[in-house]
Each structure stands twice: as C-alpha cells, then as structure tokens.
Amino acid sequence: MRIGTLGTGAMAEALAGQWVRAGHEVMVGGRSPERAAVVARRTGGRRGTLREAAGHGTDAVLLAVPAPVAPGLASELAPLLEGRTLIDCTNPVGPGFALTTEPGPSAAVRIASAAPGARVVKAFNLCHSGVWHLSPPVFDGRPLAVPLCGDDPDALDVVRALVTGLGCVPFDGGGLARAGLLEATAAFLIGLWAGQGVDAQAIAPPLPYAQGS
Template sequence: MAGALGAQWARAGHEVFVGARDRDRAAKRAAEFGPGARAGGLGEAAAFGDATLLAVAYEGLTDVLGQVGDSLSGRTVIDCVNGIVHPGVTLATGAGPSVARRVADATGAHVVKGFNLCPDAMWRMTPPAVDGRRLTVPLCGDDAGALATVRTLITDLGCVPADAGGLDRAGVLEATAAYVIGLHLAGVDPRSALPPVD
C-alpha cells in the first residue's frame, strides 16, 4: 500500500518520505518514486509533511507505534491497516476497538481511516477506476483539518472522497473490508452483492 499510494502521490507532485525499520529498504522504495522522494527511519517519516500513511501489517502495528513514540501526536495519520485473521476472514480486533481507534489512543494523532477496501493493485492504476468510473474512497475521522487533508490526497489520485462518519464508525469500515476480502477470496465480485445506485 505504501508503495502504490506513495508512487501516486509523488507523481501528483507531493513531497514523499518513505520510512521503514530497514533504511535500505526505505531508500530503494523512495528511489522507485523518483528524485523528489526521500527515505529514512520510522520516526523521521512520522514527523514529515502534512500527513503520515500508516501502512503496516496488523501484526507489526504495536511494534511500529512503539518505535515512533509521540512523533504522531496531533498529526494527521491515514490508517489503511486491516486487522484480518485468516482463515475465516474475521476481524483481529474482535468486538473491541477498531484498529483506527487503537492507533488514535496510542498516539494522540488525528486518525482518518481510509484506503482499506482495495488491494494495492487498484492504487497502482492511474487513475484508480472500476469499469471506467473513478474509485470512491470512504473515510472515517473526527478532525476537520485531517479529513480535509486526506480528501485532497484522494482527489489528487483521481478518486472521489466519501465521508463515512466519525472515527467511531471506523470499525464498520474495517468490517466492510473483511466482508469484501472474504467475498473476493471466495471468487465473488463484491460489487455483485450490492444494489446499484440509480
């Protein structure tokens, strides 16, 4: 996800900083984005720019948040993490707080849940589209400034932002991801299970 979205934002003219536990890996990824992208450690990435994309495997989330410490406090964080347990495609968070709520509580960041319904291949498309229609990106968040920043980033990808409620609704968006992934793994197009909009 970081590679796909970072490349798109770099192409759109945004300054991009790639952070990883492995600095060499971050540098290789940044080089793929072009001459304007930079790379370094997780703490540097957490403090860079107007927003930070949190794109890690759920299993590594606690470790990554522990490494960035207070660097994310008060900042806009885009959470695209899906806590999915296989097999069964169930939520790793169970009935507890959503991944997004856990990130917000652990960091003090202005978390916006989004970009979690489609695989990275969709975000590599220019622009991301389905059957010739621009991709809609549902968002959940509480901070007006953070939401405005993320809406701009979505629009710059050629997509359409859609407000899906406050951060208390992020769990619904995460459950939707489990539903979509489950259908996809079963060989069913998730769109076929939804009524068309007239």
C-alpha cells in the same frame, strides 16, 4: 504536501508513488534502511527512518504496516505524530477472513488511543495495493470511491484532497468510531474476492433501488 509513509510494503509503495507523481514531497520510512532505499528509488521519494518519515509528514503521515504492530508503532512515534494527520490503511484480518480485533475496539481506535495527539483518519483500506497503481482508478467510466472515517475536520480535508488527487471520490463514512465498520467491510469483501472469487460489486444495487425507489 509533505507526506511521510510508515512502512515499506505494497500499500506504502503504491500510494507513495502516486503522491510523488502528483507533486507531493514524500519520505519513505522503514525499519530496514535497505528496504526503504528500494521503495524510495521505485517511487521517487526520499529514504528515511520511521522517525524521520513521521517528522517529515507535516501534512500527512501514512501508517501502512501490518495491523498487529500498528498500535505499537503509533505509540513509539506518538510525540512526533502530535497534531499530524495520521492515515490508517491497515486491515486487522486474520485466518478465515475474520477480524483480529474482535471483540475489542477497531484497529483505528487502538491506533488513536496509542497516539492520542494524532488526528487519525481511516482510509484506503478497502482495495488491494494493485488498485493504487492505476492512474486513475476508474472502472467502466466510474471513479473509485474511497470512504473516510475520522473526527477531525481539518484532517479529513487533507485526506479528501489526497483522495481527489488520485482521481478518486472521497465519501464521508462518519466519525472514527465507525472505522470498525470499514474494517469489517474489508474483511467481508476480502473473503468474497480472495476466498470465493466473487465480484463483490454485484452485491449492492444502484442508489435509486437501494433507497427503495
């Protein structure tokens, strides 16, 4: 696949590196040419501007910038994102591990509104960037599950393929309207992990017990 990454932070670097190793053609785009060059060199991808990366990502574009600036960047690049699968991995989490989007729409919905021609899928937002450096992310023999929220079937298929290529298992989280639940889950989990040092996996029982069996 041809993939563009918008952003040069930890998430963009981790996922771009994995996708390059999987054989995809990745362009790393950033506002700073110097930073984009560093990340491109580390990942094995190509360096580009944000506009060039958006244009390069004919199969998928990863939006990996701070949540407060994501809708504005999506609006700025909206003509280039028309018809593209736009993967939103942002987390609108502020002080006290609270959602900065409340009481309004989720970050994903705001991004979709800013670039109405893009096919937005919320994914990859529940894990620290360090997890995405693992090849593959398997814990106690169990592959990591990645929930996806989106409305476009073809875009969801693209992201499912990328998730599977990382050695993970894609889960259907529902339409984009449910992306706010994923963002709230991230805020809650980050608060447990970072705020209290809690192993959050322990809060959910195995499936047979969760279903009341």
